[in-house]
Amino acid sequence: MNDGLAPGKFRVHASQGAARTGEFATDHGTIRTPAFMPVGTAGSVKSLSSEEVAGTGADVILGNTYHLWLRPGTSFLRERGGLRRFNLWNRALLTDSGGFQAWSLSKIRKIDDEGITFASHLDGSRLRFTPESVLSAQRDIGADIIMALDECTPSDADHATAERSWNRTLSWTRTMAELWRRDPTAHGHGQFLFPIVQGALHDSLREKSAREAAELDLPGNAIGGLSVGEPEADMYRIAGLCCQILPETKPRYVMGVGTPRNLLELVDRGVDMFDCVMPTRNARNGMVFTWNGSFHYKNASVAADERPIDPACGCAVCVAGYSRGYLRHLFKAGEILPLRMATLHNLHFYQELMQAVRGALCAGTWSEFKESTLRRLEGKGEPPP
């Protein structure tokens, strides 16, 4: 695939409007973009083995620095040669900086100019995230793509608050970038640092943030602070605005998003990478995604439904022919089997969707593909009328 593309480099194969398809090279394989990254919170994508995740077609998964820091601990992982030696995931790995979890999970949190002090959600013990400690943790974990420490602001933060916050994030990012440039490796492979654009919903601040992030000239760029409660239209506007500023020559990653519809709309605005707990978490809550929309397999309405989740799906669960009614029965009986069956299906679907997105962009049929897919996704597991 990567045909000589050096690790850390991005290449666009085809584009249509702002949307594009390409590849980002790492020492653990090429990430085909647009890419969806399953979330492997505590070192595994919940309920699935690493081979199963690879089997869904994922080139890259995300690990949470915050969770791995707490358990099994980053020094534990360093001594073992990194997370990949522990969870046997042999493709690309991205770790976040932990900033989002410090913001969303910890009740006790104090931010100063040097970092974030907060209490572990597990045992209340004090933790300190600084550009130095977060870089060090991500080196221990041994990700291919690592993220700058950021302060996530609520979507309704006023301009002054959001600007103060961004200035702090920018300062942390500069510190981290400087340290990273001195040694952009871990466990003998390359690591590629991405800054995270912030700025709440203030267009001018987002533009400033995107410009300043881009000026750091790091291997890729991320957009954070979206999908945190704001209207979808705002998310699309802000992401689109940032994409117009972030360089075309580097991948753009919107963090923590989203629904199949969100992915299509954001690809259309120039986003290349995504991660989200939605396909995995919703699977465990009784919901599945299909090309014809999502539905709750836990509902009584599917009790007698003998069809697979999606008769046209190529995942192992649908191909074997396990029925919606069987999954519903097992879910009601409190079994864990349907949770992983639905997880496998949902991740397979997300990867199939991204594969189709890449295919449409290569074929020059993106606009038609996007419109017809958005219509199909309105069904509730049935083709829309």
Next chain:
Amino acid sequence: MNDGLAPGKFRVHASQGAARTGEFATDHGTIRTPAFMPVGTAGSVKSLSSEEVAGTGADVILGNTYHLWLRPGTSFLRERGGLRRFNLWNRALLTDSGGFQAWSLSKIRKIDDEGITFASHLDGSRLRFTPESVLSAQRDIGADIIMALDECTPSDADHATAERSWNRTLSWTRTMAELWRRDPTAHGHGQFLFPIVQGALHDSLREKSAREAAELDLPGNAIGGLSVGEPEADMYRIAGLCCQILPETKPRYVMGVGTPRNLLELVDRGVDMFDCVMPTRNARNGMVFTWNGSFHYKNASVAADERPIDPACGCAVCVAGYSRGYLRHLFKAGEILPLRMATLHNLHFYQELMQAVRGALCAGTWSEFKESTLRRLEGKGEPPP
């Protein structure tokens, strides 16, 4: 394998003392004996897909009539052509009669000469198990081997109580056998009824019970009421005593047993079939079985252990190389992945053990195999000194 053996027939290939290896034919494949049947309580072996269970080498699984009666319901299964059409298990299936669950799970229970009335442990609704209703339920489920309704007695039941109880069980079994002989099929395939010997720990009553069960001339015979709290020596004595009476020409099944050691000791006394929740339930509670004994993978002592559960094991988890430390980490993090990894491993080990038992019996090395294996099983995951 079965080489013309008619469904419902048993053939012994080799024996040494009371121990023997053979096969029991069904319309859904041959059951190689001695056989261990994983327990598929609610229509699935907890945490595993039917393909995965088949992959461990199991020829037959057990389904619980009581649980399937409550959920999804036996008429639901009848309308769908049986459990196998629902859970996609395409090898042999055995269902118990529900008598044991009515005894062990229900707080409100009333036994009369015609059957057992009790309350569902789910919603308290009244249920009635009679020879007729239990046969009908097992026809709906569509098992290959079905069990007679029995009253399970505590191991400390006095002789008079145990005899009264056995007489009732015998009467139920006769009624059921008569009904079964009129139509020994379900969903177009054969069904084979086994009576269940009872009699608590009273030798003379167990002998009487075994004789009377044998006289019914059904396709196989089971021994119930063991492993319900009595000393292991009593279990071995009672099982051995029953095996001496139950005909050699039919499979002998000890219900609800047991540890690897139990299986070896009981095979040695002439038992051909086993079922037990131990490998699956213990897996979910953090324990794994190996040729070198069992250990708790949830314990802190394995946190830094980089070896697979059993480096010599051929299961997918051990072959992939997932470490004891990784399973422990995931268990502590509350993940469901280690539960199924341990389940897959444990079932693989139980099947590997039974395969080795059959091999030793064919090779005429049973006694040596048994003694050396019992010694190895004393290790706690390490070869014993």
